[in-house]
Amino acid sequence: MIENPCILTDVTKCIGCEQCVVACKKINDLPANGAPPRPGSTPDGLSADRWTTVIRKPDNHFVRKQCRHCLEPACVSVCPVGAMQKTPEGPVIYDKKICLGCRYCMMACPYGIPHYEWDSPNPSVRKCILCYPSLKAGKIDKPACVAACPTQATIFGTRDEMLAEARKRLRAEPSKYVQKVWGENQVGGTSVLYVSDISLDFLAWGDGRELSDKPLPPLTWAVLKAVPFEFVGMGVIMGSLYWIIERRRKLMDEKAAACTSGEDNHGQ
Amino acid sequence: MDNRRLFLFKGLMWILAGLAAAVAIVRFSLGLGVSTALSDTTPWGLWIGFDVMGGVALAAGGFVMAAVVHIFHRDRYHAAARPAILTAFLGYGAVAVGLLFDLGLPWNIWHATIYWNIHSALFEVAWCVMLYLTVLALEVTPTILERTPFQKTYRFFVKLALPIMILGIMLSTLHQSSLGTMLLIMPFRVHPLWYSHLLPELFFVSAICLGIVMVMVESTVTSWLYRREPEMEMLAGLARLASIALACYFVMKMGDLLRQGKLAMVFDGSWLANLFIAEMLLSTVIPMVLLALPAVRRSFTGMWSLACCSVLGFVLDRINASGLSQVWATRRFYFPAWTEFAISLGIVAACVLVFFFIQERFPVDPHGLAQVEAERKALEAAPPAFAPFAQVWLGEGWRKAAKVYSFLFVLALAFGLTAAPKAEPVVNTRAVRAVGASILQIGPGPRYVYFDHKKHQDEAGGSKSCALCHHLHQKGDVGTPCVVCHENMFLRTSIFNHEAHVADLHGNASCVQCHGKSEPIRVAPAKKCSQCHDKDMMAANPVVKVFDSKWAPSYKDAMHKMCIPCHVEKAKDAALKLPNLGRCGACHDSGTQAEKAYTAEFPEKTAAGERS
Ligand code: SF4
Ligand code: SF4
Ligand code: SF4
Numbered sequence: 001m002i003e004n005p006c007i008l009t010d011v012t013k014c015i016g017c018e019q020c021v022v023a024c025k026k027i028n029d030l031p032a033n034g035a036p037p038r039p040g041s042t043p044d045g046l047s048a049d050r051w052t053t054v055i056r057k058p059d060n061h062f063v064r065k066q067c068r069h070c071l072e073p074a075c076v077s078v079c080p081v082g083a084m085q086k087t088p089e090g091p092v093i094y095d096k097k098i099c100l101g102c103r104y105c106m107m108a109c110p111y112g113i114p115h116y117e118w119d120s121p122n123p124s125v126r127k128c129i130l131c132y133p134s135l136k137a138g139k140i141d142k143p144a145c146v147a148a149c150p151t152q153a154t155i156f157g158t159r160d161e162m163l164a165e166a167r168k169r170l171r172a173e174p175s176k177y178v179q180k181v182w183g184e185n186q187v188g189g190t191s192v193l194y195v196s197d198i199s200l201d202f203l204a205w206g207d208g209r210e211l212s213d214k215p216l217p218p219l220t221w222a223v224l225k226a227v228p229f230e231f232v233g234m235g236v237i238m239g240s241l242y243w244i245i246e247r248r249r250k251l252m253d254e255k256a257a258a259c260t261s262g263e264d265n266h267g268q
Numbered sequence: 269m270d271n272r273r274l275f276l277f278k279g280l281m282w283i284l285a286g287l288a289a290a291v292a293i294v295r296f297s298l299g300l301g302v303s304t305a306l307s308d309t310t311p312w313g314l315w316i317g318f319d320v321m322g323g324v325a326l327a328a329g330g331f332v333m334a335a336v337v338h339i340f341h342r343d344r345y346h347a348a349a350r351p352a353i354l355t356a357f358l359g360y361g362a363v364a365v366g367l368l369f370d371l372g373l374p375w376n377i378w379h380a381t382i383y384w385n386i387h388s389a390l391f392e393v394a395w396c397v398m399l400y401l402t403v404l405a406l407e408v409t410p411t412i413l414e415r416t417p418f419q420k421t422y423r424f425f426v427k428l429a430l431p432i433m434i435l436g437i438m439l440s441t442l443h444q445s446s447l448g449t450m451l452l453i454m455p456f457r458v459h460p461l462w463y464s465h466l467l468p469e470l471f472f473v474s475a476i477c478l479g480i481v482m483v484m485v486e487s488t489v490t491s492w493l494y495r496r497e498p499e500m501e502m503l504a505g506l507a508r509l510a511s512i513a514l515a516c517y518f519v520m521k522m523g524d525l526l527r528q529g530k531l532a533m534v535f536d537g538s539w540l541a542n543l544f545i546a547e548m549l550l551s552t553v554i555p556m557v558l559l560a561l562p563a564v565r566r567s568f569t570g571m572w573s574l575a576c577c578s579v580l581g582f583v584l585d586r587i588n589a590s591g592l593s594q595v596w597a598t599r600r601f602y603f604p605a606w607t608e609f610a611i612s613l614g615i616v617a618a619c620v621l622v623f624f625f626i627q628e629r630f631p632v633d634p635h636g637l638a639q640v641e642a643e644r645k646a647l648e649a650a651p652p653a654f655a656p657f658a659q660v661w662l663g664e665g666w667r668k669a670a671k672v673y674s675f676l677f678v679l680a681l682a683f684g685l686t687a688a689p690k691a692e693p694v695v696n697t698r699a700v701r702a703v704g705a706s707i708l709q710i711g712p713g714p715r716y717v718y719f720d721h722k723k724h725q726d727e728a729g730g731s732k733s734c735a736l737c738h739h740l741h742q743k744g745d746v747g748t749p750c751v752v753c754h755e756n757m758f759l760r761t762s763i764f765n766h767e768a769h770v771a772d773l774h775g776n777a778s779c780v781q782c783h784g785k786s787e788p789i790r791v792a793p794a795k796k797c798s799q800c801h802d803k804d805m806m807a808a809n810p811v812v813k814v815f816d817s818k819w820a821p822s823y824k825d826a827m828h829k830m831c832i833p834c835h836v837e838k839a840k841d842a843a844l845k846l847p848n849l850g851r852c853g854a855c856h857d858s859g860t861q862a863e864k865a866y867t868a869e870f871p872e873k874t875a876a877g878e879r880s
Contacts, residue, residue: 040600041307048308074453080391081376081383098383101372103311104390110456112598115308116372118301123372206597210456210463219452220389223468227392227442234438242339242434249341 001135004090004191006159007146008166009064011196012176013153016054016062023148024052027131027140038118048115051128052145061198064154066145067092067113067128068183068190070215075105075114077217084114084125090159090191091130099125110187110204110211130191159191166195188215271643274493275669278624279676281617286677288614290684291607295369302689303607310602312370312591318612319366321447321586323359324397325475326579329486330356330404331440332479334433336509344502350411350632351490352483357404358619360397365615389449396443403436414631444475451589459593461533461544466524467589473517474551478582480510481555484575488568490627496639504565507574514556514578521548540596547588551581607689719750720830753820 025032030049037047044065045053052066073092076084083099086092094114105125106114117123131143140147142156149155155165166181182200183190186208194200201208295303306313333352336342368374380394410429413422448471451458464470484506491498525531534541555578564570595601626632628640773781782795821829832850839850848854 038301038307040305040602041309042598042600046308077385077387078390078450078453080385080388080394081379082385083383098376098379099373100376100379101374102370102390103372104388104450106308106311107457108453112309116300116311118306118308119299120301121297121299123299125372205456208456210460210597216453216455217387219455219465220449221387223445223449223452224387224389224392227446230445231438231442234441235434238335238339238434238437242430245339245341 001089001138002158004159005130005135005156006069006090006162006191006193007066007130007143007154007156008162008193008195009154010169011061011063011153011194011198011200013151014054014062014064015151015153016056016060017150018054019148019150020052020064020145020154021050021054023144024128025050027134027144028129042112044112046113046115048117048124048126051126057198061196063194063196063198063200063203064145065111065203066192067130068111068192069128069130070187071189071191072187072215072217074108074110074187074216077220078104078108080104087132089132089136091132091135093129093132094125094127096124101125108216110216112205159193162193166193169195185213186211188213271493271495273495277493278621278669278673281621282673282676283680284610284613284617285621286614286680287610287684288617289677290681290688291610291614292369293685294607294688294690295611298690300372303605303611305602305605305608307600307602309598309600310591310594313602314587314604314608314612315366315370317587317591318583319615320363320370321590322583323363323366324444324447325471325478325582325586326482327356327359327363328440328444328475328479329482330359330407330479331437332476333483334407335437338430338433339437342505344505347499347633347635348483348487348502348506351486351627352479353404353407354411354623354626354632355482355486357401357408358623360401360404362615362619363397364401366612369611369615389446389452393443393446393450396439396446400436400439400443403432403439406432407436411632412626412630440475441472445469445472447471447586448589454594457594457597458589459540459596460528460530461525461541462589462593464524464528466520470517470520470524473513473520474582474585477510477513477517477552478579480506480513481575481578481582484510484571485579488572488575490633492572494639496635498568500566500568503568503571507559507565507571510575510578511556511559514552514559518548518552518556521552540593543588543592547581547584549581551578551585554578555581605689610684750823750826754823754826 024030028051030051037043037045044055046065052064055063055065057063069090069092071090073084073086076082076086076092079099080102081098081100083095083097084092084105085095101123103114103116103125106112106116114125114127116125131140134140135143146154146156155162157165163181163184166184170177170179170181177195177197178199180195182194182196182203183192186204201211204211291303300306304313304315329352333345333349337345337349368377371377380391380398385391406425406428410422410425413419413425416422445468448467448469451463451467452465455463484503487503487506488498490496522531525534534544555574558564558570558574564574591602628637631637769782770778784794820826835854836850838844839847
């Protein structure tokens with residue numbers, strides 16, 4: 001399997017046929033007739049048994065949505081038990097055997113990718129895994145969704161190749177594309193890139209307003225790495241405070257005792 | 269035990285606990301889907317916002333009082349320390365139970381001990397809560413042992429108390445702030461008014477405030493329930509402490525907003541900004557200002573109500589930060605299901621009951637215990653006096669009360685079990701293969717239609733037209749229902765999606781784009797699909813539909829044309845010996861509305877059908 005596998009999707013080439021969706025369902029053995037989406041969830045078409053979807057935007061723009069396989073994935077960093085994992089090659093996968101079901105990964109993903117099997121009493125978190133098991137076993141040489149695309153709107157290669165290809169397209173037709181590779185830098189870079197003629201910020205929560213190019217996990221780590229010091233520091237402060245206050249009280253008691261005994265002596 | 273207040277309060281707690289027990293059965297047997305209103309967009313709801321985030325903060329009284337009494341030696345608060353620590357213990361117990369309800373795979377909760385991800389704030393919270401629960405258990409033990417024969421063990425635990433207290437304070441500092449750290453990774457979800465890099469510090473300071481006001485609430489409520497003299501001096505002292513702590517929090521919070529340049533955002537009038545103002549007023553500003561007044565600190569009601577007000581405000585803060593404020597980003601509103609409320613309240617109720625149980629039997633608060641014991645002794649010694657009201661409602665003594673309570677519990681449980689939501693299975697359309705076509709079963713009942721797939725495919729434009737009906741983007745991924753094209757029972761319909769085109773082309777002004785300038789506007793001169801969709805007609809899809817004056821027959825005709833010829837033919841087949849196949853009643857149950865309407869409309873056909 002190649003290092004840093006990456007998918008590049010060209011929104012201008014997608015015709016919205018959803019062959020990728022069907023292929024993904026097939027290779028991952030997902031039911032064709034899944035449960036209807038949960039009421040109150042964003043109607044983008046993703047669900048626990050639909051890991052990629054095509055979002056329809058006005059003027060015949062079709063935007064495929066799937067896990068971005070972030071270079072520094074928030075979902076992996078927040079999982080308390082490490083059930084979400086970044087594989088050495090790059091894809092972000094999930095291990096049901098370890099998961100607690102806390103759904104922190106779902107909260108932390110800036111794109112709202114992980115979905116939950118709400119109707120099961122033994123639920124899993126589900127999302128695109130970049131066909132990792134099949135790619136790794138060498139059963140396929142590109143993800144099923146990429147292989148299924150009739151217009152090559154979505155292509156596969158190493159991240160460097162895909163970035164080069166994206167830049168080439170932007171250069172070749174500067175008037176057609178927005179001059180930006182989505183996923184190049186956002187949240188520290190992702191392994192699913194897009195070029196497009198419309199803005200794709202809507203793929204992230206809050207229309208991408210609060211997303212910077214800085215990766216997300218360091219936001220937590222900046223605080224967490226101080227935890228041992230905080231812990232010991234608080235112990236030392238509390239311990240010494242106790243000692244000081246206790247000593248002062250003792251001294252005061254002794255003084256009081258001395259005074260009273262002194263007075264007693266005097267009296268005699 | 270002529271204390272109606274206490275009796276009614278306990279009764280209410282038993283009812284809530286019973287209801288929660290019923291909902292618990294549903295939650296664990298059918299999953300989170302039926303028992304909550306959570307969704308993929310709002311994966312954390314009331315159970316995290318209130319039970320976990322709020323619960324941990326509410327139980328902060330334990331470490332605050334431990335520090336005040338045992339480290340700073342403020343001895344006049346001694347009476348509050350034991351109840352506060354007991355509350356903290358029960359509170360953390362409640363958090364753990366609440367978490368079990370919320371986790372999708374609660375039986376894996378122990379995984380946190382063997383699988384480590386030190387980069388996760390939740391991992392740290394999990395460990396701290398686990399350790400702190402143990403510490404609290406050790407802190408509570410002396411209370412339980414004090415009046416038992418195990419005096420040696422008791423003295424051992426008393427000696428252990430100080431290091432344990434300090435350990436507890438250390439752990440609390442960490443996880444109270446780590447609850448804030450948990451939100452740091454979501455700048456894109458948490459509303460800017462709540463999001464700050466100082467969230468851990470803010471959570472820690474507000475936990476201290478909440479700890480103090482919570483001890484006030486607890487002390488006032490127990491003295492009210494047990495009809496005891498409130499400990500005014502201690503309460504006034506706590507009120508002063510609270511006022512100072514709240515002022516610190518207020519300065520921090522405002523300073524933080526100022527630093528980030530978000531102060532103007534507070535007054536922008538949006539509902540979230542107003543929510544923020546309400547939260548700050550309730551939790552901080554009002555109690556801070558009023559509790560600073562000596563007159564208020566002399567009034568039992570004043571202190572009681574202000575403490576409650578502050579508690580409410582801080583719980584609201586936790587709920588806002590961990591959920592409600594995120595509506596800003598997700599644009600999806602979540603309101604908890606009643607079952608979620610039932611569980612949350614039930615857990616609190618169960619904790620309150622355990623608190624009463626321990627408080628009435630062990631020296632949590634020696635005055636209280638003495639009073640309760642005296643009452644019980646008096647009651648059991650005294651000959652039953654005639655007290656009609658008491659006998660009907662209260663029973664005499666605890667034995668009768670216990671009976672009433674368990675009755676209430678079972679009653680609530682039974683009610684809950686009937687009212688609890690049940691999982692609805694997802695019904696899939698089942699297709700049964702028949703010769704050349706399919707018989708589709710529609711819905712759960714015995715309703716079948718004959719569906720010629722090939723004919724539909726050919727008419728819709730061949731092998732590339734699948735998406736026309738099987739748009740996978742539809743709810744539940746089902747195929748388009750028949751009525752979408754065969755819209756009218758008796759009239760044929762165009763399968764061209766006119767509305768979608770008008771909408772896409774920006775309204776009425778666009779008519780001429782397709783229909784030309786001819787007056788009146790008619791179908792005939794309109795453009796063909798291919799005139800606009802020259803490139804992207806590769807496959808028909810839900811947006812682009814094939815239109816070359818394609819008309820779908822009326823629903824009735826579609827069915828009849830497909831069914832009747834074959835039926836009539838088979839009825840003639842003597843070998844089959846099924847002469848009735850051609851009768852309307854073969855499909856339309858005789859006597860149904862459909863058959864009556866049909867026979868009334870076409871008497872001659874019906875007769876023909878019967879003859880064949
Ligand atoms: S897009 Fe979301 S789920 Fe996918 S790797 Fe990034 S953070 Fe994780
Ligand atoms: S739900 Fe599972 S995978 Fe997601 S963060 Fe929690 S334990 Fe990890
Ligand atoms: S990469 Fe594989 S798992 Fe992901 S969307 Fe494509 S087919 Fe589905």
